[in-house]
Amino acid sequence: MRTSGDIEEPGAGAGLVGMGRFSEPAVLILVSLASGQKHGYLINQDIEQFSGSRLGPGTLYGAIARLEARDLIEAVPSTGRKQPYRITSHGLAVLDLELGALGRTVAVGVERLGAV
Amino acid sequence: MKWLLRLYPKTWRRRYEAEFLALLEEESPKEESPISLSERLDVVRGGLDARIHLRKAPDAGDRGPRHWIRGRAAIAGTGSMFSNAFGGEGVIMRRKPLALVFLVLGVGVGLLVPYARQVVAAPFSSAESRYTGNVYRDMIGPGAARGIGLETTDVVNTGRDMPHFVAVVTAHGTIAPIAFEGQRDHRAVVLHWLHLGHGSVAYDLGPLAHGQMATFRMWYAASGHDVTDAQPAFYGQIPHLGGFDQKAAIWQP
Numbered sequence: 528m529r530t531s532g533d534i535e536e537p538g539a540g541a542g543l544v545g546m547g548r549f550s551e552p553a554v555l556i557l558v559s560l561a562s563g564q565k566h567g568y569l570i571n572q573d574i575e576q577f578s579g580s581r582l583g584p585g586t587l588y589g590a591i592a593r594l595e596a597r598d599l600i601e602a603v604p605s606t607g608r609k610q611p612y613r614i615t616s617h618g619l620a621v622l623d624l625e626l627g628a629l630g631r632t633v634a635v636g637v638e639r640l641g642a643v
Numbered sequence: 644m645k646w647l648l649r650l651y652p653k654t655w656r657r658r659y660e661a662e663f664l665a666l667l668e669e670e671s672p673k674e675e676s677p678i679s680l681s682e683r684l685d686v687v688r689g690g691l692d693a694r695i696h697l698r699k700a701p702d703a704g705d706r707g708p709r710h711w712i713r714g715r716a717a718i719a720g721t722g723s724m725f726s727n728a729f730g731g732e733g734v735i736m737r738r739k740p741l742a743l744v745f746l747v748l749g750v751g752v753g754l755l756v757p758y759a760r761q762v763v764a765a766p767f768s769s770a771e772s773r774y775t776g777n778v779y780r781d782m783i784g785p786g787a788a789r790g791i792g793l794e795t796t797d798v799v800n801t802g803r804d805m806p807h808f809v810a811v812v813t814a815h816g817t818i819a820p821i822a823f824e825g826q827r828d829h830r831a832v833v834l835h836w837l838h839l840g841h842g843s844v845a846y847d848l849g850p851l852a853h854g855q856m857a858t859f860r861m862w863y864a865a866s867g868h869d870v871t872d873a874q875p876a877f878y879g880q881i882p883h884l885g886g887f888d889q890k891a892a893i894w895q896p
Contacts, residue, residue, distance in 0.1 A: 566665075566666075584682060584685060585687070
């Protein structure tokens with residue numbers, strides 16, 4: 528299912544594999560949308576609140592386009608200029624895997640820091 | 644700022660320009676506080692990136708040589724992953740000519756011999772089709788991740804309808820695709836995701852006409868040992884933006 532307005536990118540449909548510099552922004556966006564649908568500005572505000580950093584507009588929409596092309600997020604029907612997005616079930620599954628991997632990295636890092 | 648958006652391809656602008664401008668207006672609501680230089684550079688970088696990496700997607704169907712190469716790249720990636728599991732490190736990255744070797748070794752040998760602990764079902768059968776294929780459960784991939792491989796070859800629709808040919812994988816836990824390749828009559832095709840409900844994902848190979856042959860190979864990562872089922876299936880009409888509840892439309896010969 529493609530819901531990205533016919534925009535596609537290489538590797539679409541393969542989780543976050545191959546997203547390059549957009550991988551981290553993509554995870555941040557997925558985390559933001561996990562709490563409910565939001566449009567671009569609110570996504571960025573939310574990300575700033577929980578991560579302390581803000582995505583540039585080009586980075587934000589570069590990641591949104593990729594996530595949408597991979598069906599990890601989808602546009603919610605809207606009449607205004609601000610387009611809300613929500614996370615898909617596939618997006619939730621991928622986020623779960625990504626956070627699991629990050630969690631393991633964090634756990635090992637904390638453990639090793641404690642041993643220093 | 645609007646002039647900067649000309650850096651983006653038309654397809655991108657048609658889809659995202661309005662909301663992108665709305666974002667920029669909210670980011671800098673007043674004339675005296677325009678967006679910063681770094682943000683402008685970010686917009687420029689995003690435009691160049693969109694021109695290079697994002698493009699208009701063709702309709703489902705044959706996709707030409709670039710997609711053929713892309714399909715091979717996905718499989719080569721699978722080969723690389725399996726080669727890493729064997730102990731080699733980044734062979735594909737270091738030696739590009741070996742990509743083709745690992746297309747065969749990684750997918751062929753990798754799927755067929757060392758990782759397939761249990762062949763669940765082979766071959767498949769259908770009253771209206773003839774095809775061979777294998778499902779491999781409990782494969783061990785990179786990082787000791789357990790996954791499932793699904794491979795069907797030479798699927799021929801001998802029926803008169805044009806059902807969509809879909810590979811469905813179901814899991815109790817989370818599941819995500821790693822690599823895939825699909826062909827119809829030996830030419831690479833677009834694979835669309837279908838969301839069939841929680842824990843169930845699928846690739847749609849598109850409609851298969853009478854006499855057409857399809858082949859696909861894919862590899863999924865799943866959490867734990869939770870994959871419960873993996874099988875190819877024929878579905879009836881699947882509207883491109885349909886999504887859920889398509890299981891009810893399973894094609895019956």
